Each structure stands twice: as structure tokens, then as C-alpha cells.
Amino acid sequence: MGFRRDLVASAARCGAALALASITVPAAAQRGNPYDTERPEFAELAALEDRAVGLMSRPQKDAEVRTQIIVAWRALQDAASTTLVDGGAPHPLKHAAGISAASQLYTLGENAQARAELETAIEGLRPYRAYYPAKWAEGLALLGVLMTQDGDADAAWEFVREGYEQYLAIGPVEITPGSLNGPAMAKSNLEFALAEIASRTGRAAESLVYQKASLDTREAALGPTDPDTIASYYGYAGALRRAGRMDEAEKMARIAVERAVAHIEPSHPTYARSLEMLGIVLSRSGRPVEATDYLIRALELKRVHEGPDNLIFAYGIHNLGTILLQRENYAAAAPLFVEAEALFREKQGEGSPYAVGSLAHAAQIDFVEGRPEEAVGRFQALEARLGEDSTDIDMRRRIAPEYVRALIATGATDRALAVATSFRASLLESDQPDALLLRIANTLIARSKAAKDPDATDEAVAQANAIVELLSRRGAARMYGSSSAEIRGALDLAMEIAAIAGDADLMLSAIQLLDASEISAATLRRDARRQEADPRLADAIRALQDANDAVERADGAVLAALLKGRQTEEARAAHAEAMARHESARSHLAADFPAWSSTDADRRDPGLDDLRASLAEGEAILAVMPAYAGTYQLVVDRDGALASATAGGRAGILSLARDLRGDAVTGNGLDRTARALSRAIFSRSVRDRLSDKSSLRIIAGGALASLPFSLLDWPEERGATQQKLVDRFAISNRSGFQAVRRAEPKDRRLARFVGFADPAPFGGATTPQPAEPTRGISSYFDRDGPDKSVLARLPRLEATLAEVRDVARFFAPASSTILVGAEASEEALAQASVREADVILFATHGLVAGEIEGVAEPALVLAAPAGEGGEDGVLTASEVAELDLAAEWVILSACDSAAGMRGGQPAFSGLAQAFRSAGAGALLVTHWQVRDDVAAFVSRETLRNWREHGDKARALREALIALRTDSALPGADEPSVWGPFALIED
Incomplete structure (x- = not known):
């Protein structure tokens, strides 16, 4: 009874619409039901049920209408309570109507009351579930969502999975093409709820299985162009995106958009949400501007057709914020998250996972913009909302890395260590711990210890190298497509440790990965066309990606076994087998498709020794890489290398770089800006390393790649004549870390x-x-x-x-x-x-x-x-x-x-x-x-x-x-x- 269309995307992450279908048939419509309201003795109940269903059928439901709907279900509850059956028990519609009322309470943000009433109603309906399977399943799915939002994700998984099995045991679920068959839709609801809960508890494989099952059930019942089916397509696209299967995710999202545009009015919520999901998917596959266009179009449709004071609009501004976050437009993203958080909290209560998610992003922005004290304040508020024993891994992964680093930056190293340790413990509770997250957690623990005791820095370096090794195997394009902010944060952490330790090898490896992931977007489209033209190539690439996924799962299993003190022989054997399959897939791809130039799937970057050997006397490489919170440098010459971090972090450096470009065009303030930026980049240690060089090869990452370095000053001692960098060095820019090539000399007079x-x-x-x-x-x-x-x-x-x-x-x-x-x-x-x-x-x-x-x-x-x-x-x-x-x-x-x-x-x-x-x-x-x-x-x-x-x-x-x-x-x-x-x- 209105569960899907009324819950407006409540269980979807990043605003994908909740794929729980509307069940608009009467609750007791099954043949042979002795409690059917079509029986004459239940005529009063039938009239009350018809009234409630009629209110539910209204296309637009504001808070006032939803309150009327709740009153109608309450009236049915009261009447059913005094209509006695089975020797004095109240009519089971008392409990069925309670589930319907609870779903409306949820849409109004009354989560605690909704959960309490659901628990009572589900237990009351349990003896009658064979007669009310669809309504009972609706209650199970919604209660699972609420349990997950309250931080009981693992308990929700067990509860809904058990209920799903019990639902299937009632009997075969008939699917009647073209009809809103209640039992079939209830099955799809449960499958979707399981997919969402599985995603939040780190069960990525199960999430995809249940999401696809929900889609198949819905399409068989409703056909391919029904709004609920289209919603399932973009819901499945979201699940594929979270699993890193970006090509498939884009395909599903585009199907949803094409069908929505062809078959649905723009005023229908599914129309806007299909555009929204395609934008989200595109943002993770190297097309953030096209993604922003889709998000803005979706948001405008929501504003026009559904208004700005509701959950639908809150999802829209949250999603737009996430795209701007990825584009590193933090100034524009921050107010969107603040606005979204307030709306989510108002509509869903303090425990809303979406309010928590929006606040987490706002706190992340505080950290990366160089405001660690403000970040700590927001993270502490998040911690209080979630609770120390929360099993919601998705929320913890958003919070823990930046929270720990902000605590370290403010000197709270004991608390940082406690948060990092708790984060790792929550990961180990999962049946399939994520290998990257475990590596990040280990590195955060080691970094916290090193902040207190410099002798622990070596362990931090070792853990940071483990992050780099894992991401190296993953490949640049997949790093870009999975979770770019998380990847940048992990590499930023590794580079911070490299700068503290003065470890040039670690710095080089981390910068190479970040540099490769940034430029990979330039070739994603070309490679997509090649794969489309050659299915064999696409299959080979997919096989390599699947093999890498298997390695990461095995890596996580080995690491978890070690941390739990368990035997590791079986896990290590599985890891060795996965590595062998990965190497076989890589070799097959390289042998059968030698002309394929992937986004670094088979990348072999030069090491520090190779770079040094490729440089001539008087030459040096200067790499300057704005990462996530910091900006890091690496100077390489024939004699050695220097790893360091710039003063001012990422935010300060990029602000000066933007000012320099503007000042160069207008002529206003250029000397002052150039001096400030030059002193930030060319510290005393960097200047000493470059003092006898005449040729500078610059590798600039991110927004600094658009910086005309020739305009910078070469910082001289006070009183000395200032030189522009172009007066001091012959400057060239490089687009990567390949060793310097020395072309065979030829007669340039014969050039064509x-x-x-x-x-x-x-x-x-x-x-x-x-x-x-x-x-x-x-x-x-x-x-x-x-x-x-x-x-x-x-x-x-x-x-x-x-x-x-x-x-x-x-x-x-x-x-x-x-x-x-x-x-x-x-x-x-x-x-x-x-x-x-x-x-x-x-x-x-x-x-x-x-x-x-x-x-x-x-x-x-x-x-x-x-x-x-x-x-x-x-x-x-x-x-x-x-x-x-x-x-x-x-x-x-x-x-x-x-x-x-x-x-x-x-x-x-x-x-x-x-x-x-x-x-x-x-x-x-x-x-x-x-x-x-x-x-x-x-x-x-x-x-x-x-x-x-x-x-x-x-x-x-x-x-x-x-x-x-x-x-x-x-x-x-x-x-x-x-x-x-x-x-x-x-």
C-alpha cells in the first residue's frame, strides 16, 4: 500500500530511488482468505480500507495529506481491534494497517515511532502471513531499512534475509505480466531491501545478486517501461557503480534515462531520478561536467514538480554536492551538504543516514580545505549520532580517514588512535572485509602512533606502501571510476607519510598513481570505443578486472585472518591462486591485444633509479602534486631525490595558483602572488637541490597543470635581483613519469x-x-x-x-x-x-x-x-x-x-x-x-x-x-x- 512511491528514495544511496514497489491491492486480496474484507461480516472494515487506499492513490502527498492517510489507517486499526476472529483475536487488518501507517510515519521523519509500530505489527501479523504475504513482506523490508538507519545493519541483514526465506516458503510467487501483483512486488521489495542492506554491510556480491533479482521480478510483472521497472534499472546501475563495474552501470543508467524520456512525463519522480543516477554514474567514470548537467536538470525538475521542502529535493542537492566534491569545487559543494543535512534531519530525524552522509561530506570539506578544528567538531557530532557500536561500514568509511587525520592535525593523537582502531574493528566484523579499507585503517593506526612516537614512522611507511601496491594493481582507470575522493584521500595519506619520512620511493609511487588516475579520463572514451568495436577485447579487460577483484577479496581475507589471529594457510592459498589468475589475465591481454593502450591497466612506471639514470647533468625533475589535503613535491636529479610537502597545503597552493593566472592576464598584483607561490613551492631544501641545475622538467598535477610555471620567481636571498623561472631554467612540462627519452640525432635541416x-x-x-x-x-x-x-x-x-x-x-x-x-x-x-x-x-x-x-x-x-x-x-x-x-x-x-x-x-x-x-x-x-x-x-x-x-x-x-x-x-x-x-x- 504505497510503500515504494511513498518512501521516495529512502533506502537508496546517493539519491537512487528506492525500488520498493507500490502495493495498491487490498491487503487481504488472496483467494481463500477467511479474513477477506469482501466477506459481508467485514463490510465496515472494507469501507475503511477503501477510504485509506483512496487517499493513498492521490498523486501528490504533502505532509497534510500524509497525516490524513495515517488517520485513515488508524481508523481501520481501531475497527479491526474490535472485530474479533479466531476465538477473540482482533482481525489481522489491525496489524496490516499498522504497517501502512508506519510507512507514512517514516516519510514524515518519525523514524522511532515508525520502527516501534512496525515491530509490533509484524509480530502481530506473523501468524497470518500466509494470508497477507505482501503486506507482511512490506513491513519486513521497511523495518530492515529503519534498523540499518539506526546502525543495526548486521541485525537488519539477518532479519530481512530470514523473512525473505519465510516469504518464499509460503508458496510460489505468481508473476502476472502487466499487473501490480502484490506478492510479486513484495518479493521485489524484499530483494531490494536486502540489496541495500548488503551494500551497507560490505556484502557487495550479495548486493548485486539481490538488486538484479528485484529488477527481474519487477520487469516480468510490470514490463520494461513502467516507472517502477525503470526505477529498478537505475537502482541496479547504482549497485553496479558501488561495485566498481562502471561500464555496466552506465549501460543500465542510460537504459533508464532512454525509457524515462520516451515513456514517462517529466513530472513523474522517476524521470528526474533516472537523470540523477546517470549523472552519478558519469561522475565516477571521468565525465564530471556532463554529470553535473544531468544532476542540475534533475534538480530543476524536482524543484518544479515536487517543491524544495521534501526528501526528494534533499537527495538532489546532496547528489549535486557529491559531484562538485569530486570536481574539487569545495566552495560550491559545502553549502549544498549543509542544506541537505538540515532537510534530511527535519524529515527523517537525527538518525537519518542521509543526514549523517551530508554532514560527513561537510566535515571532509573542512578537513581538505585546511580547517581541522571545524572538521573535528563536525566529526564529533557525527560520532554522537552514529554511536560507537554502529556497524554501518559505509558511513564509517566516509568518516574515519579524515576524522583521524584531523585529530592528528589538532594534536589529539590518543583520540586519533582510538578512532582508527575502532574503524578497523568494525571492518573486521564483516564477512568479506574490503582490502583497501583495511589497508587504510592499518595506515591510520600506524600514522597515529607515529604522530606520538617518531620511531613508529617505519611501520607507517610499510602500511602506506601496501596501499600503493593495492592501487597499483587496480589500475588508473578503475581508481578513477570507483571512489575518487576515497582514492585521493588514501594516496594523500601515503604522500604525507612519505614527506614525513623523507621516503622518495614511496612519494614517487604515490604521485605516479595519482597522476595516472587524473589523466586516465582523457583516454576512457577512446578505450570504450575500442572495446565496443571488439567484444573479445572487452571480454579480456573484464576478465582482468574480475581477476583483480578476486585478488582484493583474497587480500582482505588474508589480512583479516592475520588481524584476528586465525590460521592463514587457506586464505594464503586462495590469495596465491587469485594472483596467478590475475597474472594470467594480464599476460593474455598483453599478448592478444598488444596495440591496446589502456588507461594504465598494464602500466609499468619507472622506478627512482630509472628516472635518475635518464637525466643528464644539469637536469632535474620537479613534481608538484596537489592531492587531497596536501600538496606534495618530489625533486629528482642524477645524484638523488627529495620528498617533501609544501607549506599551505592543497587549499593554499591552489588559491595562489588561481590568483596567479588571473593576475597574469590583468597585470594586477602579479609580483606579489608570484613571490608567495614561488616561496611555497621552492622551499629552502628544494632550492638547494636545484641550485646548480639549468634545465627543469616539471610534472604538475591537478589544477597546477594549468599553471604557467615560467611566470614564477626563483626565490633569491633578500636584496638580490629577482629572476623569473624562465630566466633561470630551460623549462619543459611532462605529462607523466616515463624516463626521459633521448632521440637519435638527425639532420634537422631535412625536417618536413x-x-x-x-x-x-x-x-x-x-x-x-x-x-x-x-x-x-x-x-x-x-x-x-x-x-x-x-x-x-x-x-x-x-x-x-x-x-x-x-x-x-x-x-x-x-x-x-x-x-x-x-x-x-x-x-x-x-x-x-x-x-x-x-x-x-x-x-x-x-x-x-x-x-x-x-x-x-x-x-x-x-x-x-x-x-x-x-x-x-x-x-x-x-x-x-x-x-x-x-x-x-x-x-x-x-x-x-x-x-x-x-x-x-x-x-x-x-x-x-x-x-x-x-x-x-x-x-x-x-x-x-x-x-x-x-x-x-x-x-x-x-x-x-x-x-x-x-x-x-x-x-x-x-x-x-x-x-x-x-x-x-x-x-x-x-x-x-x-x-x-x-x-x-x-
Whole structure:
């Protein structure tokens, strides 16, 4: 009786709708029921039941209507209490109506009263469950949800599972296609409740089994396009997401959206929630901006059709907050969590798991933003709500890591150790403890001990290495897709320990993993297309992922046995077998698909010794990685390495970096910002390590990848003349930690050149179009690809032909090709002259000012296609990655050509990273829009210098110095003019 539609997503995590179906048939509709209200002696009860069911059928139910519904069920309870059967017992509708009233109490946030009444009603109905199986099952499912919310998740699991078995034992459940068959829906309710409870108690495999069973039951009964069936699809997508099976999760979520759009009115709650779940799934698979779009659309539908003062809206703002959290937009996410927490608490009470979840995220933000005291206050409030004996692993995993670290930061090391130890103990209560969580718990315990006793640091390093080893095996793409905040937090913890211990090997391994997970999003789409085109490849990748999951389960079992003091022989044997299967799957993938370039599934990063050996005298690598709470550094040269943490943490460094970019463009406050950021990055120990170096290879992670390092100062002693970093070093950026390659020397005078200039415009324009204000990439795309009507308004780039010709003068005429107008097309990329060119220059529009995912990506605009079919004239990043290039240089003379995908993705995940994947040796890119005359000067002089001595970083440095001092171009000495150029090379 209204259980699913009335409980509006109560048991779903992250706002997926609760897949508990509405049972609108009378409670005693089973044939042969001696208590059936169709019998004439129960006419009064029938009338009262009809009234309650009628109120339940109202499409919109605010608090006032729900109160009326409760009154109606109470009236039926009272009447049933005085209608005696079986020798003086009250009519069983007393208990059935009690379950219905309790479900309404739950929607109003009266959890304690709802649970108490359910416990009484379920026991009262137990002797009659054969006559009221659907209503009895409804009560079991709801009570299981409430027990879980109250922290009794393990007890809820046993209770509902036992009830499910008893329900099935009543007799076969008939499924009548096309009908809301009460018993079938009750079976689906129980299966969904078991799936949710299993998820909260760490039983991931069981969760998927029951979630799929619930979906199958519902689809067989209701058909594929019923709103309840669609809700089951997005509920199953959520379960797959939590299990890390992102490809399947996206498939299920997209099915839900397609069916909702085709068959449901936008006003129906399932419509918005299907969009919401797809957004959640996309956010975990490398597409946070597309995810945000879906979440915002869903939230607007909820606001219009259901209002802002309800649980549905609370789920929506919580979910949007989680996406912004992943995108590291903490300032926007924090108020959403605060608002959601207040709504959840108002509607569901202090024990609401969703209120706890929202408050946990707010506390996490306090910690990562450098406010440990505020974080501790919120975590303590959470601890009081949950209780020390809570078995809700999902909530503990959200709370414990940051809580422990915030306690350490505030000096409460004893309390930190107690919280970490309690966290591990709760994990060990699970039948299948999560290996990563156990590793994190062990590391938190060791870190807490090391905070009190520095002699315990070695154990902290050992435990941090165990985290890195596990994540290394998992692979970058799966790290990105599973729980990015949790992964970043774990790696941040490892890097913090590495900085404290001065352990450069641990720092390198952790930074490599974080760097790989950040850039992995740039190739996810390409790999997805390859798998779709080759089912054998998809099967091989799935086999590797399944093998890794088995290794992690076995790892968790071994670790749990050790911590519990049990025999480990059997667990170790299972672990060895799982490792053998994993290695077999990896070898099979590498042997059968050698051309497959995965997001590091078969990654083999160089070690510290390999990096050092690849560097020449005077060269050094500087890695600067903002992680989760901190920003960490690694300096590597031929003689050794230095691991450290920057002053100011992550929040302080990124704030200065944002200010520097803004100040460079406006010219206001640049010197002050550059000095502050330079001193944070170049500490005394780092400066000492770099003091005799002339070449600096920079690996910058996250938002720092968009930082023009050449604008920073080299901190000098007080009174000394300040130098810009570009005056002190030849600087190049690197997109990863591969050992430095030394190309075979060749005669650069014979280099071959290809330039793309002034592509034929869309819309057939022959004269320059007026430039429009800066547009986001989404403006140029619709759901079917590039929006040609908008592309037609892009201005012509006739001046680029002069730029390309100016560069081409340095190459022999027979070795130089200029593609202009209609020839500057996507089809031209297949020509041998392009594939074999040593230098390729694209002087065109770059649509990379903002991020677009899914149907649109960072892209270069080439010539408009001559006819229908074939290429569309827009060269996207994923298309670039499929090219086969031999170029030593690719010059992207387009605005923001180093830019990537916003939302935490680094610059090199955009066009630059795509060209690197295509085989380009080095890229000359820009961080913001540049003038045509400046672009031509820098491109020409850089290539001139390179042809003279072959050192690309030095060539760019000399070109920038010449621009500032000798070019005579207007304003050439302004940082906004010379600052945006960057070199990316191996």
C-alpha cells in the first residue's frame, strides 16, 4: 500500500530511488482468505480500507495529506481491534494497517515511532502471513531499512534475509505480466531491501545478486517501461557503480534515462531520478561536467514538480554536492551538504543516514580545505549520532580517514588512535572485509602512533606502501571510476607519510598513481570505443578486472585472518591462486591485444633509479602534486631525490595558483602572488637541490597543470635581483613519469613541415565574421555532434596563413606543405605528408575554453565538410588520440591549447595529452589566448633555435627571452603576452 512511491528514495544511496514497489491491492486480496474484507461480516472494515487506499492513490502527498492517510489507517486499526476472529483475536487488518501507517510515519521523519509500530505489527501479523504475504513482506523490508538507519545493519541483514526465506516458503510467487501483483512486488521489495542492506554491510556480491533479482521480478510483472521497472534499472546501475563495474552501470543508467524520456512525463519522480543516477554514474567514470548537467536538470525538475521542502529535493542537492566534491569545487559543494543535512534531519530525524552522509561530506570539506578544528567538531557530532557500536561500514568509511587525520592535525593523537582502531574493528566484523579499507585503517593506526612516537614512522611507511601496491594493481582507470575522493584521500595519506619520512620511493609511487588516475579520463572514451568495436577485447579487460577483484577479496581475507589471529594457510592459498589468475589475465591481454593502450591497466612506471639514470647533468625533475589535503613535491636529479610537502597545503597552493593566472592576464598584483607561490613551492631544501641545475622538467598535477610555471620567481636571498623561472631554467612540462627519452640525432635541416591555416569556415562565409564573446565548448555542440549553426559564427582566421608561411620559410620548399581553406580538413590527417611530418602546426580555433564530455570534447576546428557524411570538421581529443604521427613537434597555435577538462582534470588531459598519445614528441601550447603576431614570433624563433642546437626546452626559453627583449612587438614584455607558452615533451 504505497510503500515504494511513498518512501521516495529512502533506502537508496546517493539519491537512487528506492525500488520498493507500490502495493495498491487490498491487503487481504488472496483467494481463500477467511479474513477477506469482501466477506459481508467485514463490510465496515472494507469501507475503511477503501477510504485509506483512496487517499493513498492521490498523486501528490504533502505532509497534510500524509497525516490524513495515517488517520485513515488508524481508523481501520481501531475497527479491526474490535472485530474479533479466531476465538477473540482482533482481525489481522489491525496489524496490516499498522504497517501502512508506519510507512507514512517514516516519510514524515518519525523514524522511532515508525520502527516501534512496525515491530509490533509484524509480530502481530506473523501468524497470518500466509494470508497477507505482501503486506507482511512490506513491513519486513521497511523495518530492515529503519534498523540499518539506526546502525543495526548486521541485525537488519539477518532479519530481512530470514523473512525473505519465510516469504518464499509460503508458496510460489505468481508473476502476472502487466499487473501490480502484490506478492510479486513484495518479493521485489524484499530483494531490494536486502540489496541495500548488503551494500551497507560490505556484502557487495550479495548486493548485486539481490538488486538484479528485484529488477527481474519487477520487469516480468510490470514490463520494461513502467516507472517502477525503470526505477529498478537505475537502482541496479547504482549497485553496479558501488561495485566498481562502471561500464555496466552506465549501460543500465542510460537504459533508464532512454525509457524515462520516451515513456514517462517529466513530472513523474522517476524521470528526474533516472537523470540523477546517470549523472552519478558519469561522475565516477571521468565525465564530471556532463554529470553535473544531468544532476542540475534533475534538480530543476524536482524543484518544479515536487517543491524544495521534501526528501526528494534533499537527495538532489546532496547528489549535486557529491559531484562538485569530486570536481574539487569545495566552495560550491559545502553549502549544498549543509542544506541537505538540515532537510534530511527535519524529515527523517537525527538518525537519518542521509543526514549523517551530508554532514560527513561537510566535515571532509573542512578537513581538505585546511580547517581541522571545524572538521573535528563536525566529526564529533557525527560520532554522537552514529554511536560507537554502529556497524554501518559505509558511513564509517566516509568518516574515519579524515576524522583521524584531523585529530592528528589538532594534536589529539590518543583520540586519533582510538578512532582508527575502532574503524578497523568494525571492518573486521564483516564477512568479506574490503582490502583497501583495511589497508587504510592499518595506515591510520600506524600514522597515529607515529604522530606520538617518531620511531613508529617505519611501520607507517610499510602500511602506506601496501596501499600503493593495492592501487597499483587496480589500475588508473578503475581508481578513477570507483571512489575518487576515497582514492585521493588514501594516496594523500601515503604522500604525507612519505614527506614525513623523507621516503622518495614511496612519494614517487604515490604521485605516479595519482597522476595516472587524473589523466586516465582523457583516454576512457577512446578505450570504450575500442572495446565496443571488439567484444573479445572487452571480454579480456573484464576478465582482468574480475581477476583483480578476486585478488582484493583474497587480500582482505588474508589480512583479516592475520588481524584476528586465525590460521592463514587457506586464505594464503586462495590469495596465491587469485594472483596467478590475475597474472594470467594480464599476460593474455598483453599478448592478444598488444596495440591496446589502456588507461594504465598494464602500466609499468619507472622506478627512482630509472628516472635518475635518464637525466643528464644539469637536469632535474620537479613534481608538484596537489592531492587531497596536501600538496606534495618530489625533486629528482642524477645524484638523488627529495620528498617533501609544501607549506599551505592543497587549499593554499591552489588559491595562489588561481590568483596567479588571473593576475597574469590583468597585470594586477602579479609580483606579489608570484613571490608567495614561488616561496611555497621552492622551499629552502628544494632550492638547494636545484641550485646548480639549468634545465627543469616539471610534472604538475591537478589544477597546477594549468599553471604557467615560467611566470614564477626563483626565490633569491633578500636584496638580490629577482629572476623569473624562465630566466633561470630551460623549462619543459611532462605529462607523466616515463624516463626521459633521448632521440637519435638527425639532420634537422631535412625536417618536413605541415601547417594547417585558415580552414574553410562553416556556413560558407567568405569574409571575416565578427568575433563573439568567449563561449563554453557546449555552445558549439548539440546532442548529435557539432552545432554547425554556431560554428558558422566563428570568425575567419585569415591572418593565420601569414603565420604558417612565416614558419614554413625555415624548411625546404620540397619539405613544406601548407593546407589552407578546404584542404585544412580532417581527411588531410590521413595523408602521408602529415603522418610523416617532423613539425605540424595547427593555426585554427581551439574549442577548449571549458570542458565538455560525452557528445563533445576539447577540439580543433578544421575545414567545414563539403557534403553530408564522412568527417564533421571538428577534430576532438579522442579522435586525435587515434592518429599515428611521427612529428617531433606539434604546435597548437590556438587559444587555451594546453587546457584540459575542468573539474579537477589537469591541462594535459585535453588536446595536448591526446597528441602525446598519437605519438607526437613535443608540443608547443598556450595556457590562454595569444595574439597572432606573438604566436608567429614564438613559433618561428623556437623552431629556429631548435634547428640550431636541438634542445627544445632551451629553444623555447631563448625565444621567450627574445620576445621580451628584442622583438619590438607592442607589450611583449608583459607577462600576459609572453607567459602562456608551454612546452610539453618526454
